[in-house]
Amino acid sequence: MTETPIYNFKYDDSVAEFAVSKDAYLEAHPDAAFKLVATAALVLNFSLPEPRILLLQRAASDSYPGKWEPPGGAVDDEDLSILHAAARELWEETGLQASHIGGLVGDPRFFSRSNGDQICRFTFAVHVLSENGSVLTAKLDPKEHQAHVWATEAEIKAGSTGVTQLEFVQDEVKRTVLSAFSRA
Numbered sequence: 001m002t003e004t005p006i007y008n009f010k011y012d013d014s015v016a017e018f019a020v021s022k023d024a025y026l027e028a029h030p031d032a033a034f035k036l037v038a039t040a041a042l043v044l045n046f047s048l049p050e051p052r053i054l055l056l057q058r059a060a061s062d063s064y065p066g067k068w069e070p071p072g073g074a075v076d077d078e079d080l081s082i083l084h085a086a087a088r089e090l091w092e093e094t095g096l097q098a099s100h101i102g103g104l105v106g107d108p109r110f111f112s113r114s115n116g117d118q119i120c121r122f123t124f125a126v127h128v129l130s131e132n133g134s135v136l137t138a139k140l141d142p143k144e145h146q147a148h149v150w151a152t153e154a155e156i157k158a159g160s161t162g163v164t165q166l167e168f169v170q171d172e173v174k175r176t177v178l179s180a181f182s183r184a
Contacts, residue, residue, distance in 0.1 A: 007080075007087040011101040015124060018082040022075045025082055034110065034118035039086035040072030040173075041126040042105050042180040043096065045136055045150050052150035053180060054138060055166065056093060059146050066146075067169040070177060071096075072121065086124050094148070095139035100127040105183060106176035123176050125183055153181040 043054040071093040075085035087098040102125035109121040138148040168174040
């Protein structure tokens with residue numbers, strides 16, 4: 001990507017508790033079993049006759065090679081808030097700019113690093129700035145992702161777009177992605 005945009009998005013009141021830094025969030029939740037936070041952005045495209053959601057295919061050289069997931073990643077210490085981390089990861093992985101961060105989708109997802117560190121990932125519904133209502137094009141970093149697709153709910157359930165097989169990094173991620181369609 002070229003220049004990082006100013007993350008000037010709005011957000012739903014329902015996610016206001018995430019409009020704080022990772023450290024502030026963890027301080028407010030001292031009993032949390034995790035110390036690391038990650039985000040995922042579920043971007044729905046309504047410019048086509050049937051709603052579609054953006055999925056990224058992990059690079060062949062990365063963990064879970066060739067598997068599908070929504071854009072997302074770790075909340076960095078430098079991120080102004082957890083919501084800013086979601087916007088930053090979306091930009092870094094796709095070149096798309098968040099305009100509005102909606103509610104949480106699905107339950108928080110807990111997982112561990114190989115060193116045992118516990119991570120909690122929060123998944124948000126995200127609207128992006130579009131170019132005159134056109135189909136949005138993701139610009140990928142080939143070190144992280146090798147392809148993207150805008151998939152319908154039926155395609156995700158079937159595990160295929162008819163051309164591309166959609167095998168997710170985990171079944172739980174697929175369930176969360178599918179639950180976004182019921183929010184649309």
